[in-house]
Amino acid sequence: MGVLGIGGIFFRAQDPDALSKWYKDHLHVGAGCSGDGGDDPSDWFWRVQAGxxxxxxxxxxxxxxxxxxxxxxxxxxxxxxxxxxxLTAAGIAVETRAEWDAPETGRFARIHDPEGNPIELWQPPA
Known part of the structure; x- marks a missing residue:
């Protein structure tokens, strides 16, 4: 018996529908998205890749x-x-810093969603 993984991330939003669309459009995150490249809009959950x-x-x-x-x-x-x-082409400000990146941890970038929530993008090392 034990925890198998994260089952969901829930947070408050001023406009949940618009914010959900932003995440889906720009980050491919949320309902109907799939970590394996598929996209089934009938899904109410997001299928992620293990990692x-x-x-x-x-x-x-x-x-x-x-x-x-x-x-x-x-x-x-x-x-x-x-x-x-x-993201930059879509007018979304992206911050990167050389000191954030390291061969043992990977590469990082930071953005904010339209409601100001901070998001860190992390590409683990190969």
């Missing part, structure tokens, strides 16, 4: 993400350069 998941409470004083936010969503990605280019 590492970090579950880590941070000190209340951390500066790793904005002080006015209680969480930061970290999404494991493949092809981070293409994703950054796509």
């Amino acid at each position: 590492p998941v970090v579950f880590a409470p941070f000190k209340a004083t951390t500066d790793y993400f904005p002080a006015d936010k209680q969480h930061m969503l970290n999404l494991r990605v493949d092809g981070i350069d293409d994703m950054i280019a796509s």
Whole structure:
């Protein structure tokens, strides 16, 4: 008996429908999306690929993400350069820093959704 993985991520939104559409359009996350490249809009859940998941409470004083936010969503990605280019082309500000990237941990980029929620994009090392 034990936990098998994360079953869902739930958070409040001013406009849940618009925010769900933004996540689906720009990050391919949410209902009807599939980590294996398929896309069945009849699904009410998101099918993800197996891989590492970090579950880590941070000190209340951390500066790793904005002080006015209680969480930061970290999404494991493949092809981070293409994703950054796509987000930038869509007018979404993307922040990268050389010091965030390391061969042992991978590459990182940060964005915010339309409601200001911080999102870290993480491409684990090959």
